[in-house]
Amino acid sequence: MSIKPRLNRFDITMIVVSLIIGTGIFKTPGEVALRTGSVNLFFAAWVVGGVVTLCGAFTFAEIGARYPTTGGFYKLFSYCYHPAFAFMINWVAIVATTASVAAVALIGAEYLNPLVLPPAMQNQTGNKISTIVMVLIVYFINFMGIKTSARTQNLLTVFKVAMIALLCLAVFLSEGSARVNQAVMPQGSTVASFGLALVAVFFTFTGYQQTINFGGDVIDAKRNIPKGIFAGIAIVILVYMAVNYAYYSVLGMGGLQQNTGLAAKMASVVFGPIGSKITSILMFISVLAYVNVNIMSVPRMYYAMAEDGVLPAIFKRVNPRTQTQVFGMSFFVATVLLILLVVSSFGEVLNYAIFFECLGLSFGAIAIFILRKRTRELDGTGIYTIKLYPLVPLVFIVVYWFVIISIFMAQPKAMLVCLGAFATGLMIFYLAKWRAKAAID
Template sequence: FAPLGDRGTRAVAISAILTLSAINYIGVRAGSTVQTAFTAAKLLAIGAILVAVAVMVPGHHPAALSSAATQPSIREFLLGISAGLFTFGGWHMVTYAAGETRDPEKTIPRALLIGMLIVTVCYLALNAAYLRVLPLETVLKSTRVAADAARVVVGQSGGAIVSALVIVSAFGGLSGSVLAGPRVYYAAARDGLVYYAAARDGLAFRAMGAEHPLFHTPHIAILAQALWASVLVVTGTYRTLFTRVIYTEFLFFGLAALGLLRMRRRLRPAPLLFLPACALVVINQIYADPKESSIGLLLVAAGLPVYYFLKKPNKIANY
């Protein structure tokens, strides 16, 4: 594919965000259909890669596992773990649609467990396939490991094919975020945690808690998310967004675990195991990139005065 440059890449990213937001705007069924299609395409692509490597590559690359590599420091190892956690990001988003899920007490835990197992198996199998055809040094230096492996297996055309599949995979991941994210803002508004303005009759909501009269979707939340995501694309690079997401995401994961210690006494041992892991990721990100981590923290902290202001009497209606 021809290089797009920085502006072209940002334009494509924003176009993808707006396109998927428009699809989800017109109905949850349309959004879930697109998500299902991309998930199926992704799994088929992974299966095709694994079969191609197994059939066309007789054995491990002679230098795949014997290449000398520098011993990573603990800090570098933890940064690698953070990148790995980012690739698994989104595992929790199935909970966002709990209010629209049939029998969520059973369905959500089952979906989390099965989904994580499938993703883990796919990731392990793909990495084993890459090491089967590429030297370890190539894997370490490459920014397009899948495309490089495909070129070794089926020639130059393989790199282009896998690049297209990576685009499909990225589009599918974005589709999941666009589908799930607005449900959080919508639910928070309906619970009185996000400000909304009611019409004089008290029935027509004009902000995050609004539901489209025709499509029955949280359309204001979808539009707000699309706008904010586009702003982030314009103002930040992938690396800066990655750092801010990991830092703030695990900060809130840790806070949620703390909440469980108070609310669910019978689950107290489980959150205690989760908290140190969250703290380790957060502290390591601060140490590795204090500037971007600080920006992420400031963005979160900026919501505190707004929250306390809107929680004052007569600012939020209870219903």
């Protein structure tokens, strides 16, 4: 059963927003403050992150317009490079996305547990229990169908953005007393500190590239995917800049560097004593939205791989009524739960997740140069094309490789882990091809 288009432009815009805004914005500003130690560098990191993300959005919007297909992120690499390289990159991308979902869910559990669990359960075990329950709730919602998932996503995303806007009211209600906290300057060079700050910023900004996985699900994909990406990115940048300005105005750099309960502190200014409960609700909604959109997206990558025969055919089975991939969805959720059982904290997965993300995104952006040559017949047909080409994709690629090098310099082990993941993906690819050939013979 093939996938049929059922998502409109508003659906894809909300998907973009939810792919990017998890709960990271309530945690990573503290990481950025710790890694910069300076007000100017703190805001510079977020501005650079926004500008580079726009460059990436322009690039992937054209990719989505030129090559709209289900599982587009995998298909893109297979078409522009080689199926083996496509599998390796997407294997790593899936690992990174899965780790990101686990990391975001763990952040949400930190906020939710004081509201729903007794004091004795407010520990690492309690965090894992809460996170697993949240993932399973969204898993069952997705069984109801792709359109139901999209409607749920729209509702959760609108509610989440509205709640974040309410938190920003703290700027007008706070006396700024927390700004007396003394900021701590990080060790090392300014360039190295800025590079590591961008790691946290890009972790908070990434995810929109997965929009091209819905090429087969979107009505009039060549027009609606680029417009949905632009609208979604614009909303995200506006939200992030407002939240970070509010954090600084209320807490100051010293308060940000304490890196605990940032959203709760803001909520207490706006809502008073019940602020912590309001924050817990916001975290719960954020986690549900982020997990839901990834359960929608990642199985589409499995679908594309199964179409090429590098994953078993069961991964491309689609329920004709609901348009869901029951097995692919179940496999992804099981992998998230496995990571949650072995990982305990947000910090453990941040550098590894963004290292994988940066590699995949940079090679994805490089593909635009190949794609333009191979789809010349689309020029002048009205599809979206990047203005200031090739400057825009080049800016994106160079900055992302700066982040990759920064992670490697600070944590060489990340490179070894990544190379190991690539090698594993390559072995799986050729094993699948060998088994398929043996079955035919």
